Amino acid sequence: MLVIEGLTRRFGDRVAVDDMCLEVPRGAFVGVIGRSGAGKSTLLRMVNRLAEPSAGRILWDGADVSALRGRALRDWRARCAMVFQGFNLSGRLDVLTNVLVGRLNKVPAHRSLLRLWSDADRAIALSALERFDIAELAAQRAEHLSGGQQQRVAIARALVQEPEIILADEPIASLDPRNTGLVMDALARINRDYGITVLCNLHSLDIARRYCDRLVGLSAGRLVFDGPPDALDADAARKLYGLEAAEVMDAAPSAPAHPSAVPFLAAT
Ligand SMILES: Nc1ncnc2c1ncn2[C@@H]1O[C@H](COP(=O)(O)OP(=O)(O)OP(=O)(O)O)[C@@H](O)[C@H]1O
Ligand SMILES: [Mg+2]
Numbered sequence: 001m002l003v004i005e006g007l008t009r010r011f012g013d014r015v016a017v018d019d020m021c022l023e024v025p026r027g028a029f030v031g032v033i034g035r036s037g038a039g040k041s042t043l044l045r046m047v048n049r050l051a052e053p054s055a056g057r058i059l060w061d062g063a064d065v066s067a068l069r070g071r072a073l074r075d076w077r078a079r080c081a082m083v084f085q086g087f088n089l090s091g092r093l094d095v096l097t098n099v100l101v102g103r104l105n106k107v108p109a110h111r112s113l114l115r116l117w118s119d120a121d122r123a124i125a126l127s128a129l130e131r132f133d134i135a136e137l138a139a140q141r142a143e144h145l146s147g148g149q150q151q152r153v154a155i156a157r158a159l160v161q162e163p164e165i166i167l168a169d170e171p172i173a174s175l176d177p178r179n180t181g182l183v184m185d186a187l188a189r190i191n192r193d194y195g196i197t198v199l200c201n202l203h204s205l206d207i208a209r210r211y212c213d214r215l216v217g218l219s220a221g222r223l224v225f226d227g228p229p230d231a232l233d234a235d236a237a238r239k240l241y242g243l244e245a246a247e248v249m250d251a252a253p254s255a256p257a258h259p260s261a262v263p264f265l266a267a268t
Helices: 040-047 071-079 095-106 110-111 119-131 149-161 177-194 205-211 232-249
Strands: 002-011 014-024 030-031 055-060 080-084 167-171 197-201 216-217 222-227
Touching: 002 040, 014 040, 014 055, 030 040, 030 177, 030 205, 040 167, 040 197, 040 216, 071 080, 071 095, 080 149, 095 119, 095 149, 110 177, 119 149, 149 177, 167 177, 177 197, 177 205, 216 232, 222 232
Parallel strands: 030 197, 030 216, 080 167, 167 197
Antiparallel strands: 002 014, 002 055, 216 222
């Protein structure tokens, strides 16, 4: 369980995240929504410790991850994988090697320095690519892939890390509708089949309602909504999106559809 207590982050006199409290049980698929600048990325980055909190605590299964240093911090980062809007792949490296990077924390240092991947690690990386229907791209340079394919490679890399939580910061922001579906389905499968907790920042309320079992709404760094997608009514949307609320609500169907069930390889 992720517990966030009084979490605050200031940048000068601007408060990006303001005294936030949140509890996320294991296995949840939580959408973090809100306008641009609401504090969504800062929240996720603090959980991964890419940003330091100004105040408050972040606990995972009771352990305070906001206080970790050195080796313990690296271990935590291995247990909570990040997926970014810009994919963050090494474009000149092939797809399989990009996925293998997710195994770095699992292999001894001398082997990881020399990039001496075992057959077992290669098999794990390849099966992750198979899960997302991109195994045939394994030998291609990452930079030659489409955005949707690159994001699925990034999700495969996150999966082979064997994380307990995945933090996805606008993973579909630069994708067309078809690729949006493929990438969100990939995250949904990881969540469902492995019980990995997913915290996903989303601009699209429509997508958030369709995929998430809980929505957390931020406005000016404060938590102003926390509930199931169905509970996000016009009032709550106004608090979150202000004048854009009507527009956002119109674009979002009220009955959430569930992502299609897709056969998945056995959990590792
Ligand atoms: N490194 C930084 N230095 C200064 N201010 C920052 C920094 N990072 C974020 N902020 C500020 O903190 C606030 C929250 O930013 P954040 O990026 O978390 O919002 P967001 O909800 O992710 O927005 P978006 O939807 O545009 O990605 C904004 O006012 C932003 O300008
Ligand atoms: Mg952001």
